Amino acid sequence: MPRLSVWFIRAALVALAAGAAVGSLLLAAKASPAGGRLGYLVPLHAELLLIGWVVNLAFGVAYWILPKHAAGRERGHPAPAWAAFVLLNSGVAAAAFAAAAGAAPLLLAGRAAQLLALACFAAHAWSRIKPFGRGRAVRAN
Amino acid sequence: MPTLSRWLIRTGLGCCVAAFLLGVALAVPALRAAHPALAAAWPAYIHLLVVGWITQLIMGVAYWMFPRVQRGTSGGESAGWAAYATINLGLLCRVIGEPMVGLPAGAVSAWLLPLSAALQLTGILTFVVVIWPRVRSR
Numbered sequence: 001m002p003r004l005s006v007w008f009i010r011a012a013l014v015a016l017a018a019g020a021a022v023g024s025l026l027l028a029a030k031a032s033p034a035g036g037r038l039g040y041l042v043p044l045h046a047e048l049l050l051i052g053w054v055v056n057l058a059f060g061v062a063y064w065i066l067p068k069h070a071a072g073r074e075r076g077h078p079a080p081a082w083a084a085f086v087l088l089n090s091g092v093a094a095a096a097f098a099a100a101a102g103a104a105p106l107l108l109a110g111r112a113a114q115l116l117a118l119a120c121f122a123a124h125a126w127s128r129i130k131p132f133g134r135g136r137a138v139r140a141n
Numbered sequence: 142m143p144t145l146s147r148w149l150i151r152t153g154l155g156c157c158v159a160a161f162l163l164g165v166a167l168a169v170p171a172l173r174a175a176h177p178a179l180a181a182a183w184p185a186y187i188h189l190l191v192v193g194w195i196t197q198l199i200m201g202v203a204y205w206m207f208p209r210v211q212r213g214t215s216g217g218e219s220a221g222w223a224a225y226a227t228i229n230l231g232l233l234c235r236v237i238g239e240p241m242v243g244l245p246a247g248a249v250s251a252w253l254l255p256l257s258a259a260l261q262l263t264g265i266l267t268f269v270v271v272i273w274p275r276v277r278s279r
Contacts, residue, residue: 001206001208001276001277001278003278006276006277006278009276010273010276012267013273013276014249015270016196016269017265017266018268020261020265020266021262023258023261023262024258024259024261024262025258027235027253027255027257027258027261028207028254028258028259030239030242030250030254031238031242031250031251031252031253031254032251032254049191053196054195057199090273114146119218
């Protein structure tokens with residue numbers, strides 16, 4: 001497993017544990033009169049699990065298992081994928097905090113960072129979405 | 142594919158079927174009107190999909206495909222089974238207890254939902270501990 005996939009997947013596991021902890025708090029409180037007061041944590045729970053867990057995991061596994069290039073660096077230049085990792089996790093942290101605190105400008109910044117992360121990862125992965133065994137050198141011919 | 146992965150993936154498929162059936166029931170206004178508990182089952186529907194189906198499918202595939210720490214080792218199999226049991230038991234407690242909130246039978250949910258929360262959190266944390274050492278570079 002390449003080092004970047006390790007970072008993506010470990011970030012996903014951290015987000016899963018944190019999101020599950022928040023979700024457990026919400027669920028345990030639901031049956032008590034205090035349950036309604038924790039409603040502000042629902043967006044934080046959703047952000048951690050839907051973006052932090054699922055998207056980090058998908059990017060990490062995709063970087064690992066998508067077909068490699070036949071010539072040059074086997075997974076292409078890693079810079080866009082590393083940028084995606086930094087942007088995605090900064091975006092999740094910002095949006096999760098902003099969603100819980102109700103800070104609209106920070107939420108927008110977090111969402112923008114997530115969008116840029118997706119663009120960076122798509123730029124990296126696009127040429128690797130191809131049949132196994134077909135490389136850039138073959139395609140050039 | 143290891144036995145644990147087969148159970149995780151098959152149970153995940155079962156949760157997906159249950160969620161889709163619940164989704165159909167939630168979309169019928171006459172059913173919702175006749176059974177007030179059904180209207181409160183929306184979060185259970187979402188969690189059957191996200192925890193029961195998607196997360197459990199990921200767990201099954203990760204347990205199968207991620208590199209083993211040492212070839213021939215069990216890879217934390219008993220802890221993996223504990224994660225499987227606690228997540229599914231917790232999810233079942235949620236599906237039963239959540240629609241009861243606010244109903245005459247709501248006293249049951251006062252202990253069923255905290256139990257569900259504790260079981261699911263235990264299961265998720267156990268899975269993270271089991272899989273963490275297998276997320277590594279060559």
